[in-house]
């Protein structure tokens with residue numbers, strides 16, 4: 001059975017077929033080529049850039065895998081004020097960024113009102129830009145307030161769609177049910193929604209990954225972010241092995257074929273486990289990169305995992321470096337708001 005051909009044509013496989021494709025390297029060459037062909041049919045050689053602004057590394061949660069979890073007493077904490085955030089946007093806009101991603105831990109210091117004020121200010125100053133939020137689980141009312149203030153996209157990885165696996169990665173105070181509800185609330189409000197999961201996280205099985213794919217098929221997100229699990233020394237998972245690059249690349253390709261229109265980043269985590277990781281991610285079907293726009297003096301402090309790359313460079317250097325990397329992989333970065341292309345648009349043309 002030609003699983004790759006079947007996946008390309010039908011955008012789906014049975015659980016058994018997916019398991020074979022996920023666990024074996026023998027399909028990789030054909031799989032990567034099919035995924036690249038699919039992304040080129042829809043997105044050409046364009047790669048969208050998102051300017052990442054990591055504005056707080058405080059978090060009230062205690063996820064076992066995360067370097068900025070509440071119980072990491074050795075983390076040096078920081079918060080950016082509105083003016084700092086706006087300065088990052090100014091610089092980003094000057095460099096050609098048309099999407100800003102405001103990312104942070106779940107930090108109650110920033111009330112809904114504060115976040116809405118920041119969002120409205122960015123919206124009024126940069127009308128041609130998308131505002132993406134990645135600030136965790138909130139009530140539907142809060143999400144609605146952010147949307148009304150001018151935010152249009154929201155990233156919230158589900159991390160694992162298996163109840164049992166979720167409990168192994170998170171303390172009892174957190175629940176998969178809440179995480180899923182948040183994602184569906186965001187969709188209902190009208191956000192372009194991004195979700196995703198870690199590859200090779202502790203205790204993950206192939207069956208868990210298949211559950212992740214099935215959950216994404218239900219959610220139908222616009223963006224899907226996956227990256228290898230990388231351990232952080234100040235967490236309970238410090239001694240676990242990192243996730244693998246091959247499996248991450250294979251899954252990027254599988255996701256591209258199941259969700260041809262999705263925006264899929266080639267993540268910094270992929271670039272951290274291998275110097276060519278981000279280029280290979282693009283070749284496997286990814287079409288987004290997210291350089292860092294955060295001020296250089298705080299970048300090293302936003303460490304969800306160890307040895308994170310690109311923490312010492314100015315925004316312009318980061319963009320220049322990525323431009324070269326993207327070009328060397330055979331694609332090109334575009335100055336564009338980079339909205340998801342919907343299937344119906346193609347049909348209408």
Ligand code: SF4
Pocket residue numbers: 059060061062063066067068069070104105106136
């Ligand atoms: S993964 Fe997110 S919610 Fe969990 S501790 Fe880290 S920043 Fe907080």
